[in-house]
Amino acid sequence: MTVTTDLELEVGPVAHGGFCVARHEGQVVFVRHALPGERVRARVTDRRKGFLRADAVEILLPSPDRVIPPCPFAGPGACGGCDWQHASWDAQRRLKADVLREQLTRLGGLTDFSELPVLVEPLPGGPLSWRTRVQYAAGPDGRAGFHAHRSAGIVPVDRCRIAHPAIQALPVLRESWPPGATIEAVAASSGDTAVVTRASRTGRAEGPVAQVRERAAGHEWTLDATAFWQVHPHAVDAFTTTVVSMLRPAAGERAWDLYGGAGVFAAALAPHCGPITVVEADPRAVASGRRALRDLPNVTFARGDVARVLAANPRWRSVDLVVLDPPRSGAGRPVVAAVTARRPRAVAYVACDPAAFARDVRTFAERGYSLTALRAFDSFPMTQHFETIGLLTPAL
Numbered sequence: 001m002t003v004t005t006d007l008e009l010e011v012g013p014v015a016h017g018g019f020c021v022a023r024h025e026g027q028v029v030f031v032r033h034a035l036p037g038e039r040v041r042a043r044v045t046d047r048r049k050g051f052l053r054a055d056a057v058e059i060l061l062p063s064p065d066r067v068i069p070p071c072p073f074a075g076p077g078a079c080g081g082c083d084w085q086h087a088s089w090d091a092q093r094r095l096k097a098d099v100l101r102e103q104l105t106r107l108g109g110l111t112d113f114s115e116l117p118v119l120v121e122p123l124p125g126g127p128l129s130w131r132t133r134v135q136y137a138a139g140p141d142g143r144a145g146f147h148a149h150r151s152a153g154i155v156p157v158d159r160c161r162i163a164h165p166a167i168q169a170l171p172v173l174r175e176s177w178p179p180g181a182t183i184e185a186v187a188a189s190s191g192d193t194a195v196v197t198r199a200s201r202t203g204r205a206e207g208p209v210a211q212v213r214e215r216a217a218g219h220e221w222t223l224d225a226t227a228f229w230q231v232h233p234h235a236v237d238a239f240t241t242t243v244v245s246m247l248r249p250a251a252g253e254r255a256w257d258l259y260g261g262a263g264v265f266a267a268a269l270a271p272h273c274g275p276i277t278v279v280e281a282d283p284r285a286v287a288s289g290r291r292a293l294r295d296l297p298n299v300t301f302a303r304g305d306v307a308r309v310l311a312a313n314p315r316w317r318s319v320d321l322v323v324l325d326p327p328r329s330g331a332g333r334p335v336v337a338a339v340t341a342r343r344p345r346a347v348a349y350v351a352c353d354p355a356a357f358a359r360d361v362r363t364f365a366e367r368g369y370s371l372t373a374l375r376a377f378d379s380f381p382m383t384q385h386f387e388t389i390g391l392l393t394p395a396l
């Protein structure tokens with residue numbers, strides 16, 4: 001028999017992970033579906049050594065930032081895809097800015113933000129209908145839905161309100177799927193759409209993977225529908241423009257686009273500087289990038305793990321500009337060391353995880369590089385995620 005425990009909590013600040021922090025009789029409680037400053041009745045969902053997790057199930061004193069979630073499937077025990085449907089969009093971005101500042105302070109070792117305002121900017125289009133890649137899961141009855149938060153259980157939905165309209169128009173939620181399968185729906189910037197099914201046991205795509213065309217920076221890429229591409233339709237434009245304006249590339253400057261995917265940053269830098277080398281591990285992304293950018297003689301691709309490629313090419317001694325766009329785990333010490341050892345004039349770090357970014361900022365600082373400009377974008381509205389772009393330059 002499960003015993004439910006409800007606690008009355010004064011909700012404290014937001015934390016990285018889509019929840020707020022509260023205390024109950026000295027114990028830390030991570031509360032979802034609440035906002036800072038609220039008083040809530042919260043149901044304990046998980047007991048761990050040193051902390052509890054809980055869901056706010058009744059709001060006793062609401063925050064002025066609270067709104068009615070636009071999606072009826074958001075809330076305790078329901079779809080786990082969104083974290084902040086109950087906060088106004090302005091408030092969501094303030095919460096994300098608080099998370100970024102806290103991570104840069106605690107993990108990054110920064111103390112003075114007077115020259116470095118921490119803001120999370122909106123992208124065009126509003127907080128709904130933006131998601132161009134959606135992953136559904138099929139339940140035991142073959143219906144597609146989404147995982148509940150930290151659960152294998154699947155919540156069937158009528159549609160996903162944050163999905164791009166072209167994805168909402170696909171018949172995924174009306175069809176029957178092999179139980180346990182993952183169904184990925186893609187809406188590319190060209191108007192192409194694709195649906196890819198992955199088997200439950202192997203995670204492998206079933207059948208040939210469709211190709212989609214993506215357009216950005218004056219180029220068109222043809223990629224596997226499952227290959228990496230930014231999820232928000234305005235993300236590539238916003239990120240490439242920011243990176244170019246932060247790096248201020250000049251003719252003849254040598255650049256690296258590390259974790260470069262199919263080379264979107266290289267394509268944006270190519271009119272301004274070069275030679276540019278893209279380093280990327282995924283052979284499909286490299287093949288697609290080579291095809292898409294074949295008219296750019298100043299861009300070349302090196303396939304492989306960034307740390308290994310840099311270690312294996314000590315002759316790549318001089319580099320002026322570096323774009324670092326690692327996965328959620330961050331670049332890590334060996335890559336930061338390999339980059340800073342070449343003393344580039346400027347590094348633009350594109351980060352999807354603020355904790356990994358903050359840790360790497362600290363490693364850069366240990367090697368004489370300071371964070372001298374910072375922008376952040378709400379490229380994942382309604383969720384806890386956002387993108388940060390930081391400029392690191394050699395300290396004077």
Ligand SMILES: C[S@@+](CC[C@H](N)C(=O)[O-])C[C@H]1O[C@@H](n2cnc3c(N)ncnc32)[C@H](O)[C@@H]1O
Pocket residue numbers: 228229230259260261262263264265279280281282285304305306307325326327352
């Ligand atoms: C966040 S994505 C960025 C891709 C690209 N910059 C873009 O915006 O489209 C990270 C990329 O790093 C690649 N990657 C992950 N780990 C890697 C590694 N150790 N070495 C090289 N590439 C890696 C992934 O395949 C993915 O394409």
